[in-house]
Amino acid sequence: MKIGGNLWIELWRRKLSQLTCENLTLGYDSKVIVKNLSFSVNAGDYLCILGENGSGKSTLMKTILHLIKPLDGKITTGDGLLADEIGYLPQQTMIQKDFPASVREIVLSGCQSRCGRRPFYIKSERLLAARAMAKMGITDLAKKCYRELSGGQQQRVLLARALCATQKMLFLDEPVSALDPAAQEEMYALIESLHKEGITIIMISHDVEAALRYATHVLHIGESIFFGTKAEFIHKTTCPDCNGQIKKIIGRTPVSLSGLNR
Numbered sequence: 001m002k003i004g005g006n007l008w009i010e011l012w013r014r015k016l017s018q019l020t021c022e023n024l025t026l027g028y029d030s031k032v033i034v035k036n037l038s039f040s041v042n043a044g045d046y047l048c049i050l051g052e053n054g055s056g057k058s059t060l061m062k063t064i065l066h067l068i069k070p071l072d073g074k075i076t077t078g079d080g081l082l083a084d085e086i087g088y089l090p091q092q093t094m095i096q097k098d099f100p101a102s103v104r105e106i107v108l109s110g111c112q113s114r115c116g117r118r119p120f121y122i123k124s125e126r127l128l129a130a131r132a133m134a135k136m137g138i139t140d141l142a143k144k145c146y147r148e149l150s151g152g153q154q155q156r157v158l159l160a161r162a163l164c165a166t167q168k169m170l171f172l173d174e175p176v177s178a179l180d181p182a183a184q185e186e187m188y189a190l191i192e193s194l195h196k197e198g199i200t201i202i203m204i205s206h207d208v209e210a211a212l213r214y215a216t217h218v219l220h221i222g223e224s225i226f227f228g229t230k231a232e233f234i235h236k237t238t239c240p241d242c243n244g245q246i247k248k249i250i251g252r253t254p255v256s257l258s259g260l261n262r
Contacts, residue, residue, distance in 0.1 A: 018043050018081040018169060018200055019064065024073035026059045032071060033059055039219055039227040043079050043168075046201040048215035050208060055222040057204045058091070061171055080168075087162030087170045091177060092154065097147065103157050104142040107133055110164030125164075132160040136190065152183030159190065170194065172203040176210075188214065 017040040024037040033056040041047055051057045062068050064075055065088060087110070099106070110132070111125040121129075133139045136156040141149065146157060155175060162170055175191065176184040192214050195201050205211040212218070218233040220226040226233065 016042055016079055018045075018077060018079045019202075020076045020078065021064070022074050022076075024060075024063070024075070025071040026056050026063055027071050028059070028068070030071065034221050034225075037073070037221065037225060041169075041200060041202060041217075043081075043200055044195075044198060044216075046195050046214055046216045047203070048211040048218050049202065049204045050206070050211070050218060050220045051222045057221060058173060060221065061088075061173055061202075061204060065171065085166045085168050087164075087166040089155075089158050089162045089170065089172045089175055091173045092158070097151075097154060099146050101146055102142070103133070103138060103144050103146055103149070104129065106146055106157055107160045107164060110161035113165055128164055129160070132163040135163065136160040150183070151179050152186060155179065155183075155187055156190070159187075163194075167199065169200040169202065172201065174204055174206070176205075176207070184210070 019041040021040070022038050024034065025032055026034040026037065033054075037060070039047075049057050049060065059068070063070050065086065108121055108126065108129045111121055111128060130139070133142060136159055138153065138156050138160060141153060141157070146154065149157065159170075159172075159175070162172075170191075172191065176187050179187060188210065191201060191203070195214070203211065203215075212230055212234070215230050217229055218226065226236075
């Protein structure tokens with residue numbers, strides 16, 4: 001059986017992709033939020049997912065994590081990524097912020113997927129948690145109660161927990177929300193350092209300008225869908241012939257993006 005050149009390219013692309021979403025329809029109880037959504041993420045990408053509240057960003061993330069089922073379409077993983085090798089940093093709730101456990105206990109809980117039916121952590125998992133805490137600069141907080149920490153420190157703890165689940169891909173749902181400007185910059189810098197180490201980042205954000213400082217690719221979902229590289233997104237923002245398209249996509253023209261197209 002002969003396979004045409006375009007099909008070979010498509011098969012090779014899928015092999016390289018860590019995550020592929022094809023013709024997804026997302027929603028709850030048959031209520032459609034997003035239709036015909038397709039995109040792929042390769043190892044080492046930094047994808048920023050943009051969209052207004054209620055556009056389906058968190059629904060997409062929960063669907064990819066198999067917390068809810070898509071109404072239609074399919075999600076596949078490749079390039080050696082298993083479905084349970086995705087670290088997840090969810091949006092924090094007030095209940096989570098007041099959780100009465102130590103920093104070490106919370107970080108270690110990221111190893112639960114490795115335990116199977118084993119009801120205790122082994123030495124390699126405790127070492128993994130220790131390395132994750134060191135990477136996030138929170139080793140000295142290990143015995144502290146989580147609810148006594150600042151918002152920025154709590155996010156570092158949760159990021160260390162996510163790192164215990166994977167060294168391949170991280171899903172971050174509004175990781176800087178409710179943080180003060182200084183803590184936001186620290187969190188963005190930590191995420192960027194993980195990306196430079198080779199971890200694939202998928203981040204939901206409302207902050208277009210800040211997200212584009214680091215992203216390699218952009219996915220905007222809503223009434224209009226955009227998926228492409230950061231360079232393509234910025235081109236549609238700055239090119240006079242394309243400016244109307246980006247206004248339609250995000251509802252406005254972003255502030256100056258000069259210097260971001262790297």
